[in-house]
Amino acid sequence: xxxxxxxxxxxxxxxxxxxxxxxxxxxxxxxxxxxxxxxxxxxxxxxxxxxxxxxxxxxxxxxxxxxxxxxxxxxxxxxxxxxxxxxxxxxxxxxxxxxxxxxxxxxxxxxxxxxxxxxxxxxxxxxxxxxxxxxxxxxxxxxxxxxxxxxxxxxxxxxxxxxxxxxxxxxxxxxxxxxxxxxxxxxxxxxxxxxxxxxxxxxxxx
Amino acid sequence: xxxxxxxxxxxxxxxxxxxxxxxxxxxxxxxxxxxxxxxxxxxxxxxxxxxxxxxxxxxxxxxxxxxxxxxxxxxxxxxxxxxxxxxxxxxxxxxxxxxxxxxxxxxxxxxxxxxxxxxxxxxxxxxxxxxxxxxxxxxxxxxxxxxxxxxxxxxxxxxxxxxxxxxxxxxxxxxxxxxxxxxxxxxxxxxxxxxxxxxxxxxxx
Numbered sequence: 001x002x003x004x005x006x007x008x009x010x011x012x013x014x015x016x017x018x019x020x021x022x023x024x025x026x027x028x029x030x031x032x033x034x035x036x037x038x039x040x041x042x043x044x045x046x047x048x049x050x051x052x053x054x055x056x057x058x059x060x061x062x063x064x065x066x067x068x069x070x071x072x073x074x075x076x077x078x079x080x081x082x083x084x085x086x087x088x089x090x091x092x093x094x095x096x097x098x099x100x101x102x103x104x105x106x107x108x109x110x111x112x113x114x115x116x117x118x119x120x121x122x123x124x125x126x127x128x129x130x131x132x133x134x135x136x137x138x139x140x141x142x143x144x145x146x147x148x149x150x151x152x153x154x155x156x157x158x159x160x161x162x163x164x165x166x167x168x169x170x171x172x173x174x175x176x177x178x179x180x181x182x183x184x185x186x187x188x189x190x191x192x193x194x195x196x197x198x199x200x201x202x203x204x205x206x
Numbered sequence: 207x208x209x210x211x212x213x214x215x216x217x218x219x220x221x222x223x224x225x226x227x228x229x230x231x232x233x234x235x236x237x238x239x240x241x242x243x244x245x246x247x248x249x250x251x252x253x254x255x256x257x258x259x260x261x262x263x264x265x266x267x268x269x270x271x272x273x274x275x276x277x278x279x280x281x282x283x284x285x286x287x288x289x290x291x292x293x294x295x296x297x298x299x300x301x302x303x304x305x306x307x308x309x310x311x312x313x314x315x316x317x318x319x320x321x322x323x324x325x326x327x328x329x330x331x332x333x334x335x336x337x338x339x340x341x342x343x344x345x346x347x348x349x350x351x352x353x354x355x356x357x358x359x360x361x362x363x364x365x366x367x368x369x370x371x372x373x374x375x376x377x378x379x380x381x382x383x384x385x386x387x388x389x390x391x392x393x394x395x396x397x398x399x400x401x402x403x404x405x406x407x408x409x410x411x
Binding site: 088089091092093095096121122123124126127131132177180181182186187189190192193195 | 339340345348353354355356357360361362363364365366367368369370371372373
């Protein structure tokens with residue numbers, strides 16, 4: 001509705017009024033369809049995947065939110081749910097899966113380890129999957145309860161409903177790796193991977 | 207104390223070092239040079255018959271003077287007896303022991319794991335490559351005491367190297383040909399494997 005009001009203010013009887021109205025209608029229809037029929041691609045690597053299974057099973061049942069079909073192929077998936085810690089050895093794998101998913105696509109980082117590396121602040125573990133793929137929703141918890149994941153899915157719905165096909169700022173674009181083969185500048189990856197909380201005491205010599 | 211210790215001493219004499227019993231398990235220190243012979247003897251001699259190699263692992267102590275140890279956990283399945291053998295590897299010498307793959311086939315991956323984590327080389331191993339870390343991993347041996355917890359490279363460099371890896375090239379041509387699958391592969395994949403897309407292995411010439 002926002003740009004409808006703007007066009008009115010500028011020129012009283014804007015010739016864009018009908019177009020803007022039409023665009024809103026299209027966005028509403030497209031976003032409602034996308035948000036209410038997300039096909040998740042589960043990338044379960046650890047205990048979060050158990051909670052993910054509970055979320056998918058009858059008691060919590062994320063099929064209620066349109067996620068009836070789990071896509072075990074990235075080619076038919078909308079949302080990548082990384083459930084669990086991601087070792088460096090799996091980093092190229094999740095990147096390849098993300099690249100194989102067709103647009104539009106979203107990523108949920110489920111749990112402390114996927115979001116930040118969690119307790120695994122060591123040589124083998126990616127410190128947050130946002131250094132590898134762009135993340136839309138971070139679900140905290142170790143592991144998060146199914147309610148937590150469902151809340152994350154609902155937040156993702158909200159985000160999807162705010163997107164627009166006609167507005168380049170609010171439209172998700174494909175991001176490929178840069179010429180260094182990284183998603184973010186190296187300084188930013190180092191900063192994101194800084195130790196925090198308990199893990200600053202992990203140095204053996206300290 | 208396990209009765210095999212006396213039999214070992216009677217047969218190999220000075221090649222058998224001290225033996226001790228810890229929590230009901232017998233530990234025997236053996237000489238590095240004669241270890242393969244001793245292990246083979248333990249497997250094949252009637253009355254010993256340690257036919258199952260439970261695990262091969264290694265220990266590095268915090269004391270920088272103390273030698274590294276390679277540990278063999280043996281079990282005789284039908285005698286229901288356990289024995290643990292240790293070989294000491296002094297730090298001023300090269301970290302090499304003889305492979306026991308000719309004796310127990312199951313030692314193959316166990317020795318690869320010890321090589322991956324501690325950098326101990328197994329002479330005569332048919333396929334000594336890293337098994338847990340990826341093959342082009344260049345930061346060293348993670349379970350050694352001088353290895354920093356977060357690795358040697360910066361996080362950005364670690365991410366860069368990880369993303370540069372090809373997720374489809376984790377099988378060597380040898381593995382694929384052993385599986386008799388290599389000939390059936392599509393041409394482009396054969397070509398990629400021939401070119402060695404896994405990159406240069408850091409600890410091979």
